[in-house]
Amino acid sequence: MQYDAIIIGGSFAGLSAALYLARARRSVCVLDTRKPRNRFARASHGFFAQDGSDPLIMLDNMRRQVETYPTLRILEEAATDARREDGRFSVNLANGETVIGINLLLAFGIRDLLPELPGLAERWGHSVLHCPYCHGYEFSGRRLGVLNMSPMSVHQACLIPEWGPTTFFLNGGTLNAQATADLEQRGVTIETVAVEGLVGEGRNLSAIRLADGREKPLDALFIGPSYRFNSDLAERLGCATEAGPLGSMITVDEMKATNVREVYAAGDVTRMGHTVTFACADGVMAALAIHRSLVFGSGE
Ligand SMILES: Cc1cc2nc3c(=O)[nH]c(=O)nc-3n(C[C@H](O)[C@H](O)[C@H](O)COP(=O)(O)OP(=O)(O)OC[C@H]3O[C@@H](n4cnc5c(N)ncnc54)[C@H](O)[C@@H]3O)c2cc1C
Numbered sequence: 659m660q661y662d663a664i665i666i667g668g669s670f671a672g673l674s675a676a677l678y679l680a681r682a683r684r685s686v687c688v689l690d691t692r693k694p695r696n697r698f699a700r701a702s703h704g705f706f707a708q709d710g711s712d713p714l715i716m717l718d719n720m721r722r723q724v725e726t727y728p729t730l731r732i733l734e735e736a737a738t739d740a741r742r743e744d745g746r747f748s749v750n751l752a753n754g755e756t757v758i759g760i761n762l763l764l765a766f767g768i769r770d771l772l773p774e775l776p777g778l779a780e781r782w783g784h785s786v787l788h789c790p791y792c793h794g795y796e797f798s799g800r801r802l803g804v805l806n807m808s809p810m811s812v813h814q815a816c817l818i819p820e821w822g823p824t825t826f827f828l829n830g831g832t833l834n835a836q837a838t839a840d841l842e843q844r845g846v847t848i849e850t851v852a853v854e855g856l857v858g859e860g861r862n863l864s865a866i867r868l869a870d871g872r873e874k875p876l877d878a879l880f881i882g883p884s885y886r887f888n889s890d891l892a893e894r895l896g897c898a899t900e901a902g903p904l905g906s907m908i909t910v911d912e913m914k915a916t917n918v919r920e921v922y923a924a925g926d927v928t929r930m931g932h933t934v935t936f937a938c939a940d941g942v943m944a945a946l947a948i949h950r951s952l953v954f955g956s957g958e
Pocket of ligand 1: 666669672697699701703705765766768782793924925927934935
């Protein structure tokens with residue numbers, strides 16, 4: 659069977675696109691390995707009508723709803739390769755099968771590269787956080803920290819006092835006079851001693867252990883990790899990418915089309931600001947573009 663669209667990544671961006679295409683009575687195959695980026699968090703915040711919902715339950719509900727459309731198929735499989743053959747895309751799956759489609763949507767998301775500090779990875783999404791708009795409110799007025807990881811960290815440390823008293827862990831780095839003045843002006847405490855690890859019960863954080871043996875009490879630590887695409891398919895297909903401050907993005911136009919004809923991209927892989935709301939909106943936009951191309955032609 660030849661699908662009107664193959665969607666690689668069936669999470670917030672991919673399933674939003676799938677829903678719109680299915681409602682336009684088009685055939686869609688969604689490939690998904692079920693590892694959404696926010697799977698480490700117990701609750702997702704800031705998405706209209708779903709504030710505080712478990713992100714995995716949100717996606718289960720979404721899958722259940724889209725699967726009622728007869729033209730849509732979801733395969734729990736990884737896409738391992740994709741190429742254009744005879745004007746159509748062939749996508750290889752990890753199970754050895756191949757699916758064929760006219761349009762491709764890349765919505766396979768990104769993965770965060772967490773710093774290797776004892777006690778950090780297991781607290782990711784719970785008391786080690788990256789986005790204050792997503793999880794800062796739950797720590798209102800508590801003892802907050804920011805780990806120095808890149809030039810962006812000073813900016814993050816200047817923002818976090820909006821949610822609570824903040825310590826900036828320099829962790830062996832240096833600060834110029836302007837950065838020091840900015841942090842002081844925002845009331846941020848600067849801790850110069852290197853960080854050795856995170857301490858606390860279960861996934862909760864109670865302190866940061868420093869190299870001089872002190873333990874600095876803390877309830878949440880914000881970090882700004884760099885990231886990578888979950889798949890190299892954009893590069894393999896010849897899609898242009900551009901560098902952002904923490905990782906690459908697939909270059910798209912306002913309709914989410916890449917530079918490769920009939921290849922679209924949506925969600926975290928295409929932008930710097932990463933939220934469920936943006937990912938869903940991207941998916942809808944890509945679906946509209948794909949549908950227009952199916953109805954009116956791709957213009958080439
Ligand atoms: C800890 C944490 C907490 C967060 N909390 C919030 C929050 O509270 N509110 C909010 O708005 N945002 C939050 N975010 C951001 C949010 O998770 C992302 O913006 C959103 O998940 C992006 O959706 P997406 O569809 O682009 O990618 P993802 O949700 O990451 O989905 C990508 C999908 O593609 C699949 N996939 C990957 N490679 C392949 C392949 N080769 N073949 C098939 N499938 C593949 C993956 O398994 C996954 O299901 C959080 C992020 C993190 C890290």
